[in-house]
Amino acid sequence: MTLQFSLTNTAATDVDSPCIVVGVYEQAVLGSAAEAVDRATGGLIRQQLESGDISGKAGSTSVLFAPPGIAARRVLVVGLGAQKSFDGARFQKINIEAARALGRLPLSAAVSYLTDVDVPGRDAAWRVRVAALASDFAAYRYTATFKPRDKPKPAELATLAFAAGDEAQAALEQATAIAEGVRFARELANLPPNICNPAYIAAQAQAFADLHDKVSCQVLDETQMAELGFGSLLAVARGSANKPRLIALEYKGGEPGDKPYAFVGKGVTFDSGGISLKPGPGMEDMKFDMGGAAGVMGAFVAAVKMGLKRNLVCVVPSVENMPGGDSYRPSDVLTSLSGLTIEVLNTDAEGRLILCDALTWTAKTYQPHTIVDAATLTGACVVALGKHASGLMSKHDDLAAELLAAGEETLDRAWRLPLWDDYQAQLESGFADVANIGGKTAGAITAGCFLSRFTDGQRWAHLDIAGTAWEDGRKGMATGRPVALLAQWLLSQSEK
Structure with missing residues (x-):
């Protein structure tokens, strides 16, 4: 299934989606979207960090179900690794891992706020383009030579929105x-x-x-x-x-x-x-x-x-x-x-x-x-x-x-x-x-x-x-x- 991409300006706390994706660095440093979600949910993400259920290790993923205080039904928290060494290659990796994690969930749509993460020397258009390509790469499935399956498949990720303004629209179309x-x-x-x-x-x-x-x-x-x-x-x-x-x-x-x-x-x-x-x-x-x-x-x-x-x-x-x-x-x-x-x-x-x-x-x-x-x-x-x-x-x-x-x-x-x-x-x-x-x-x-x-x-x-x-x-x-x-x-x- 080919992913369909779009952009959104809606805040992470307000977007009505089966799942939103936010990022957390090591040493319990939260990205801007994760910080907003944490405040709205009464410190839910920080509680998970303190308990060790969320590590912040680059590419690690954790799912919070039905968190109170926000419109989304799930929050996928993705580890960003060490903040001081965060770069473009790491950004690509975390978007691949996020898409893989989304693919394991029974949902057809999600909104990613990983594009809000600061990547030194890269603008919003670059972040959206790389995030979209990384997500599509992870979502690809080879099925051409397998026997067709009779039983119905669970919902698959079909649409993915990225947090960005209109300045990234051309980059999204290119991606x-x-x-x-x-x-x-x-x-x-x-x-x-x-x-x-x-x-x-x-x-x-x-x-x-x-x-x-x-x-x-x-x-x-x-x-x-x-x-x-x-x-x-x-x-x-x-x-x-x-x-x-x-x-x-x-x-x-x-x-x-x-x-x-x-x-x-x-x-x-x-x-x-x-x-x-x-x-x-x-x-x-x-x-x-x-x-x-x-x-x-x-x-x-x-x-x-x-x-x-x-x-x-x-x-x-x-x-x-x-x-x-x-x-x-x-x-x-x-x-x-x-x-x-x-x-x-x-x-x-x-x-x-x-x-x-x-x-x-x-x-x-x-x-x-x-x-x-x-x-x-x-x-x-x-x-x-x-x-x-x-x-x-x-x-x-x-x-x-x-x-x-x-x-x-x-x-x-x-x-x-x-x-x-x-x-x-x-x-x-x-x-x-x-x-x-x-x-x-x-x-x-x-x-x-x-x-x-x-x-x-x-x-x-x-x-x-x-x-x-x-x-x-x-x-x-x-x-x-x-x-x-x-x-x-x-x-x-x-x-x-």
Whole structure:
């Protein structure tokens, strides 16, 4: 169920709601809304603090039922942690935990006063946007491949209001659009590979285009790509019964003559590694190897829903990488769409092989203002940055700064890695223009260096989201990153 958001100016003591949400710091320091509720209820919150039933620990939650003196039927008290170290990341966390706690209660509506909490350096609009995105993230449920349940479900949270004035209305509308893009990306990435194959992604793109007047969709099949010379992409797809697709969404939100911004996303719907077969344990996570495709498509959805005054294209090369009698092999030499030849040293370094042709085609077809690609590209990036930051590479300092700033604004953060020519030597080949891997060291960077050879003359950046696109564990879900980062970057560009 998608959450519906709104704003309210009604005081916490007066709002008629099944539940209100207020915050309490450690050391029994109450937020402004919690203080007002405490006074109206004769010190109920402070009594709970003194008894130890409420701790104030960051993310902890407690429910007070039918408190006297206020109109709400419940009060959800959320711990804010230490006041002196409270920051934006903590604010995001407490809103996620609050939404999870609300989801466990049998109610359909609530009002959150966490947006009244002071976050150093952040205004009300920022607080509302982050709170809405965090709440929607927590409210997401994957149900697509479960057996439908016959018994009636209890009430589920459907509407959530935030305490803020009209100055935050635009931010709330932006958050609603971005949340829709995040959900689109998460749902697509969470689907199993027997459903979400290249043809399915193409169908989802076409279905979205059919619903929006300013959006069009073009899909190239393997025959059309072969005629154009997609030698690198098609080699990766050869071992699979599921045929590849190149998907191009176009949004005409700007002036007719304006160059479009372009997203390119890696869409490997399942990555077995090919002939360079991956180890069995953990291979099930390789359904998420189309996280880059899901991310750029989600950002495209967000941009359309926000009605941004910019032209935008979203290109997704989509394949399945499987071992088979016709699979490409280590030592094969491929001829890419650009004409550069590539020596294959490892068939599990396939993402860059489909991206290089897609980047070449995007540049030639659209002459874009800027290209940003997103890909679950390298395990090396996970080793370097873990699950917290996406790896960012670009030779354009201004573009890198814009993307980093967008990540900080949305807390969908990235960290810049070097893209120096010093690393290019690792990609030298004795049999082709370039090798597809650069050896054991600097794997994320050499992958970026490989892509840079196909973006010469373009204003381009690369996001390696291998560590951030999904959560760990057997029940780990897709995160929808970097939808928020890319959507915020486009929003910033449209405001120039």
